[in-house]
């Protein structure tokens with residue numbers, strides 16, 4: 302055997318030159334995701350900085366790489382549009398607070414003021430009393446964060462640390478609905494909290510409270526309900542979870558990240574609603590995303606607590622750090638004050654009347670979709686009883702994958718769900734004028750769908766790698782990591 306092999310000549314290398322299935326799938330993803338619009342990729346800093354005009358030209362070219370067309374209302378969620386003038390308000394807020402950083406509250410008093418007001422306004426909206434002064438320990442408290450995931454992460458860390466200090470719990474556990482957002486599982490991984498997933502009722506899509514009760518043990522630190530959840534938009538039975546939380550002295554987090562600035566207005570807009578906020582006595586924290594239906598710029602959410610005492614477990618303080626005493630509220634150290642200014646300005650611009658009107662329109666659009674599906678699509682069924690903006694639907698007779706593909710071919714970007722396989726649309730202001738088009742295109746999609754297939758229930762089977770669910774999860778995890786790699790290619 303020669304000690305050196307010539308490239309490309311051995312059987313082994315012949316095989317190696319053919320991409321593996323995983324590599325081929327990665328290349329397929331890359332072909333779909335990487336759209337550079339013919340612009341060269343910059344792999345290193347320019348030797349000499351560009352002029353302002355050149356930077357502006359380059360930015361213009363990048364902005365012209367076609368985005369998914371979202372302004373026609375065919376994208377589920379994703380772009381929570383606050384109306385024509387909102388962009389101008391953001392730009393003004395950004396430009397006035399461009400260098401600000403709330404980590405240095407003394408340097409940027411305006412940002413500190415806006416941040417505290419965002420939290421107070423949200424607490425008021427979610428029916429929490431407010432402390433009357435800096436030293437009043439009664440009333441609710443909260444912080445802003447970078448988004449729903451960070452709000453949820455911080456709530457989980459808060460409950461973990463409180464349970465450790467106050468109850469000596471070293472192996473914490475949380476009990477969440479199967480339909481709760483994946484951020485809770487992420488928090489479980491990050492903070493070493495065991496996560497119990499409780500199935501939802503097939504009809505109502507609400508978490509099965511009896512099963513939640515059965516899982517409570519001496520390591521349980523808190524329970525979770527969503528208002529509404531992401532997959533099918535159901536609102537869990539928060540009063541029933543509250544009873545459990547009070548009985549067993551547990552925290553109860555209500556995830557209103559998606560419900561954000563819709564849920565407080567649903568009833569006022571004249572639609573039915575379920576209890577979800579601090580008026581329910583066992584609710585101890587609520588996450589609410591300003592950057593969804595609050596119409597704030599991306600990177601903005603609020604985590605609220607029933608008390609300052611509870612919030613104190615969220616904070617991190619490093620009293621002996623050589624760089625000085627270091628105290629922060631969330632994951633980040635430095636934070637963009639410009640985003641806080643954008644969120645504050647969005648909230649001021651919308652006001653109660655603006656949010657009420659947008660709620661009326663958005664929830665109205667969701668209701669029109671539910672009504673249309675129920676009356677004209679016997680092939681489909683709506684999951685649960687959507688009360689807010691998300692409508693999910695599935696079928697017992699036709700292939701939902703085909704329906705999704707036909708809708709995609711007509712320019713719709715809907716979310717595909719699993720367990721059960723379903724499609725959802727999260728209505729936004731942009732969906733409002735597109736409801737009739739949605740139902741029209743759905744007619745075409747349903748009519749062209751083939752009968753239900755086994756693979757519909759098991760998309761991974763399409764890769765021919767069937768087998769156990771662990772194998773599928775492993776494959777999906779590998780592919781997802783490749784997808785994340787691709788984003789940096």
Ligand SMILES: Cc1ncc(COP(=O)(O)O)c(C=O)c1O
Nearest residue numbers: 448449450482529530531558559
């Ligand atoms: C119910 C719910 N919770 C949490 C999140 C996480 O929010 P973010 O994407 O801002 O991290 C989402 C996002 O869609 C959500 O729908």
